[in-house]
Amino acid sequence: MNIYGVNVDIKNVPELDPTFAPLHVFNREFLKTAKKPIAVAVERSGGLISVYDTFIHGTPEMADADNYYVDRLVKFLLWAKGGFRVYICGDENVYRYMHDTYSPNGARAFDYDFMKQVYEKEFEVVNVPNLADKPAANEKSKAIGKHLDGCRIGFDAGGSDRKVSAVVDGVPVFSEETVWLPKVNPDPDYHFEGILHSMKMAAEKMPRVDAIGVSSAGIYIDNRTMVASLFLKVPKDAFDAKVKDIYLRAADEISKMVGHKVPIEVVNDGDVTALAGAMNLNDVDVLGIAMGTSEAVGYVDKDGNITGWLNELAFAPVDAQPDAMEDEWSGDIGCGVKYFSQDGVIKLAKPAGIELDEDATPAEKLKAVQALMEKDDPRAVKVYESLGVYLGHTLALYADFYEIRHCLLLGRVMSGKGGDLILKVAKEVLADEYPQIKMNAQTPDEKMKRVGQSVAAASLPEIVK
Known part of the structure; x- marks a missing residue:
């Protein structure tokens, strides 16, 4: 394949997307001349x-x-x-x-x-x-998390449910999941009341509250919400007035409830996932990729710290093909969200010959393909094999920008037989086309799936004594 005079040839081609041109390979061939x-x-x-x-x-x-x-x-x-x-x-x-x-x-x-x-x-x-x-590089990572002392609230805000845990000296003593619909609700009070309700439940299960850690989809700077899909329908004026400081306001309410100032730390859920992986593996240089509604990514560096980078790789390009699928939100082509989320599964279902109900939600469409995969339907097998090829090539690209010792893969797309096949094929592509890249790609163990994220979220703030 020739792209602007650059030949992009790969051995491992996704069967259902034969025009896929890995950006890593385009870059490599471009740089040769x-x-x-x-x-x-x-x-x-x-x-x-x-x-x-x-x-x-x-x-x-x-x-x-x-x-x-x-x-x-x-x-x-x-x-x-x-x-x-x-x-x-x-x-x-x-x-x-x-x-x-x-x-x-x-x-x-x-x-x-x-x-x-x-x-x-x-x-x-x-x-x-x-x-x-040229400007001088000035990078500074932030030591955060891994604090397990005291009585802590760990809150995880997802797009379909919110999870909270009460964690005492690193041990979850209470956990609760509550279904909610944050992405379709324009009233910021709905979000605030839901967040506060969950936090109060956890607070009531402990003798005291020493700290609150929050894992939330979106971009957070100084614990303030800058951009987050959870609040997609909230009008801008209401967002500025009630959402930017929504977690700080919730911490203030908990502080009033317990009678003292409770520190809070709010971090992107991708980074908390990577932190949970680093804690579980007891290692560093961990890239976490969660494939669900979108592609959420986080990173823990060689010092075991969070970098402060955005890590919003859902909107970073992975496919150099100029005719690659367009992301409706950003209007750009070839971005990760269309390859490593439920959108990627749905995109590949049609060329695989799988007819999905047009009236079904994206989550329901994903479940339909997963059900076929559990029965070893050959059409579904092709979908997950193609996703694995995407991933193998893209991990080579990510390794150009991140030092990766471990890549932790999770999320709804990675569940069941389909996730196992994605991982297997991705490892084969890495070994075949990029043998110089050494990384341990894996899915989390059951302990991390069960309590890892909540413990990692709860561990975010340091308790100053």
Whole structure:
């Protein structure tokens, strides 16, 4: 397959998506002939900067390839690391293209607006003509979690249910799951009352409350909700007034209930998943990937810390094919959400010959394919084999940006026989096409599935004595 003059050839092709072009392979082949050094840097809150040194061709005949390569790189860095400022260092032509692309009226207007909202700063693309003047990298991870002392509330906010645990000295003494519908409810009081109800249940099961840890889908900065699909239907004015500080307000209510100030720590659920994996494995360099309604990702680094990166890889590109499936939310193509979530299963069901009820919800469609897989239906087998091929190639891409010793795979898509097959095929692809990449890809054991997330969430705050 030829993409802007770059040949992308792989041995392991997903049977149900033969035009899939792994972004890692496109990048690898592109760089074989690219000799002009440039750098891309992204800046986020607190002056933290991630720098990526690379190469382009810098010739008129490869201009489209150069622009496509850098666009995909900028996109990946923004959603992996986060940032409100992008520096293009060492090439004027690429800078001009990125400046126009990541603008209010450009092809990446969604990303422009999203990052502006997350960081509450104007988004900009900056030209650094001289490569020697590129910004210096400034990375800083945060030691968080693994605190098991005292009486703690662990709260996990999911899209279909909310879970809470009372944890005393690292041991869950109470756990409860409550079905709720946060994504379709426009009233922020519905969300607040649900959160507070769960926390109060846990508080009543302990002699005291020393800390509250929250695992929640979305992007959180300083315990404030910046963007979260849980509050998708809440109008902006109500979001700003009642959602941004929703967990801080809940902690205040618990503090009033127990008679003293209770510390709270709110962290993206992907990072809490990775933290739970690191605690369970007693190791570091853990990438956690949860495949469910979307693709939730978290990372614990070599020091056992959370990085503060966004890790929103659902919206980072994985497929270099210019005609790849479009994500309806961001308007971009080839992003992880269409490959590593229930959307990926549904997408592949049709070419597999599986007819799904058009009136069914995405979760119901996933269950239908899973039911076929449990019966070893050959059509469902092809779906999960193709997902495994996607994953094997994409883990090679993720390894370009993360040091990964362990990759923990979980979520509804990874349950049952289908998940086992995805893991098996992904490992085969890694071994066959990327033998230089050494990582332990696995699913969680039963203990972690049962209590790992709640204990990890509860362990987030440090109790200052």
